[in-house]
Amino acid sequence: MSLRHAVLGLLSEAPASGYDLLKIFEMSLANVWPATQSQLYGELGKLTDAGLIEVAAEGPRGRKEYRVTEAGLAELRHWIAEVPPNTVPRSxxxxxxxxxxxxxxxxxxxxxxxxxxxxxxxxxxxxxxxxxxxxxxxxxxxxxxxxxxxxxxxxxxxxxxxxxxxxxxxxxxxxxxx
Amino acid sequence: MSLRHAVLGLLSEAPASGYDLLKIFEMSLANVWPATQSQLYGELGKLTDAGLIEVAAEGPRGRKEYRVTEAGLAELRHWIAEVPPNTVPRSxxxxxxxxxxxxxxxxxxxxxxxxxxxxxxxxxxxxxxxxxxxxxxxxxxxxxxxxxxxxxxxxxxxxxxxxxxxxxxxxxxxxxxx
DNA sequence: GCTCGACATGTCTCCACTGGAATGTCGAAG
DNA sequence: CTTCGACATTCCAGTGGAGACATGTCGAGC
Missing domain, CATH: 1.10.287 (Helix Hairpins)
Known part of the structure; x- marks a missing residue:
């Protein structure tokens, strides 16, 4: 359930495409919340449907640059501050x-x-x-x-x-x- | 994939029923590898099918006491010593x-x-x-x-x-x- | 002008985990 | 003797992640 918030969080820093996000995940979130491309693109679709992000611009090769909406930012803040961190990490x-x-x-x-x-x-x-x-x-x-x-x-x-x-x-x- | 090894591990200490295991999970493994009854009973079935555990005795109320087989013990040892611990824990x-x-x-x-x-x-x-x-x-x-x-x-x-x-x-x- | 590698998006299936619910049995206490 | 709580098992629907696969486009360099 947290992948969506990871995406929201990254987009809240700067607009990006799915591909960009993938790179960021590999670099900075690799040790915290790894994600694969399938998950990412799927989540981008769902987030768009939910109105939490939107396509800011389209580029070459079908590139779609996403950015968070107001609703998305609100959801992100709500998640960080008010949703209880879940559960015992399994080791x-x-x-x-x-x-x-x-x-x-x-x-x-x-x-x-x-x-x-x-x-x-x-x-x-x-x-x-x-x-x-x-x-x-x-x-x-x-x-x-x-x-x-x-x-x-x-x-x-x-x-x-x-x-x-x-x-x-x-x-x-x-x-x-x- | 590790639930099965948790079950094998517990049974390698002492034979137990699904219900017993559930209690043990709640007490001693709660902070390491929590499991629910559905998972447990499901896993017991699969392990039995795979020949890694077997029913040692049947008791009142349909109680089935399981014990590890030789194959199960071998699998457990193999898992501990030779299977690389997997992945980054997500936080x-x-x-x-x-x-x-x-x-x-x-x-x-x-x-x-x-x-x-x-x-x-x-x-x-x-x-x-x-x-x-x-x-x-x-x-x-x-x-x-x-x-x-x-x-x-x-x-x-x-x-x-x-x-x-x-x-x-x-x-x-x-x-x-x- | 062609080809290769980076860019870019998607679909599909399998498996683990969650949570809930249904069902039934035995023992002890009232 | 009845009832209640602990014992005990089984099934199921929904969700999310993993990983494989399919597809297509653009730019740089040969």
């Missing part, structure tokens, strides 16, 4: 952790170690994005920086937690059961 | 952060503040769970503790980040643009 990573007991201890440790490595990689990747957003000053960048900071902190947390967890399992396993 | 909270620019600054600040409050509540809730899992010693509890620790750390992170973000917005807004 298949954490789910695996729950069942690590089904694996021999050395494999469990290896799994946790690989989580730490993944987190480290993500961290490196996010850090590489920092210079990109640092200099810009549009709304999306300002708030994008907040989101990026979240990502940085979360990746660090994942790494530290994985290292801690690995240590836990190790110590459980080494100590005799007396 | 509608973070998505809202991206578009906070659509709101007047004071509302943006209020939103961040409410995030901090939510995180605080979650933290309190998770802390209340700590004594529950602390004493037990089965596999699920051991690894459940790891998951719980993750939750604690993540909630703290959310609170701290929200407070930091609020400060960022405030300072941006107060400083003159010269």
């Amino acid at each position: 298949d990573v954490l789910l695996r952790v729950f069942f690590l007991g089904a694996l021999p201890a050395d494999q469990a440790v290896a799994y946790l170690r690989s989580l730490a490595r993944d987190a480290e990689n993500d961290l490196a990747h996010l850090r590489s994005l920092v210079p990109h957003v640092e200099c810009q000053d549009d709304n999306l960048s300002v708030y994008g920086r907040l989101a990026l900071e979240w990502g940085l902190r979360a990746s660090e947390l994942r790494r530290e937690w994985a290292e801690w967890a690995e240590e836990q399992i190790r110590s459980l396993n080494v100590t005799p059961r007396d | 509608d909270v973070l998505l809202r952060v991206f578009f906070l620019g659509a709101l007047p600054a004071d509302q943006a600040v209020a939103y961040l503040r409410s995030l901090a409050r939510d995180a605080e509540n979650d933290l309190a809730h998770l802390r209340s769970l700590v004594p529950h899992v602390e004493c037990q010693d089965d596999n699920l509890s051991v690894y459940g503790r790891l998951a719980l620790e993750w939750g604690l750390r993540a909630s703290e992170l959310r609170r701290e980040w929200a407070e930091w973000a609020e400060e960022q917005i405030r300072s941006l807004n107060v400083t003159p643009r010269d």
Whole structure:
């Protein structure tokens, strides 16, 4: 249900075509709310029908540039401020952790170690994005920086937690059961 | 696709009926992988068809107690160790952060503040769970503790980040643009 | 003048998840 | 002995996302 609001949000910053949006999704929202072209174009159609966006201009190759309407902006604001964020995010990573007991201890440790490595990689990747957003000053960048900071902190947390967890399992396993 | 592995994982600890599983989901997996009864019973049927679990015993009220088969256990281990964790978790909270620019600054600040409050509540809730899992010693509890620790750390992170973000917005807004 | 790659929009099917509802059984308390 | 609440299962309609596929246009460079 949030894809529509992601689209509204992006269009509220600047008019764009479906193709443009696709690019923006790949770049800046890839880590927050990935979307495919089918979803995007479908949503653009529905939003137009609902009167929340409208075609601002047509260009070459059938390009349609969309922009939010007043109603769309109102809906966006309403969603941000008043709709309760929904639900527990599901984590298949954490789910695996729950069942690590089904694996021999050395494999469990290896799994946790690989989580730490993944987190480290993500961290490196996010850090590489920092210079990109640092200099810009549009709304999306300002708030994008907040989101990026979240990502940085979360990746660090994942790494530290994985290292801690690995240590836990190790110590459980080494100590005799007396 | 992970619901089936959650079911396999739980059944690998102990045989259980659909109803039992539902309870377990509500208690220990509620924050990791919530599931409804329709999903659960559906999945139990599919898993049985696939030969990954089997009916171990039938009880009163049509109760069917399931247990994993060898094939099921193998599938579980394979999933944990070898299937790459999938994808970016979507966060509608973070998505809202991206578009906070659509709101007047004071509302943006209020939103961040409410995030901090939510995180605080979650933290309190998770802390209340700590004594529950602390004493037990089965596999699920051991690894459940790891998951719980993750939750604690993540909630703290959310609170701290929200407070930091609020400060960022405030300072941006107060400083003159010269 | 042709071709290739980027631009651009759409359709279709499958699967997971949601939420609701219907149905029936057993045990305990009054 | 009756009734109520916990136990227990099954079905269904609707929605949203994933991913594959189909189609067409323009511009640059050879």
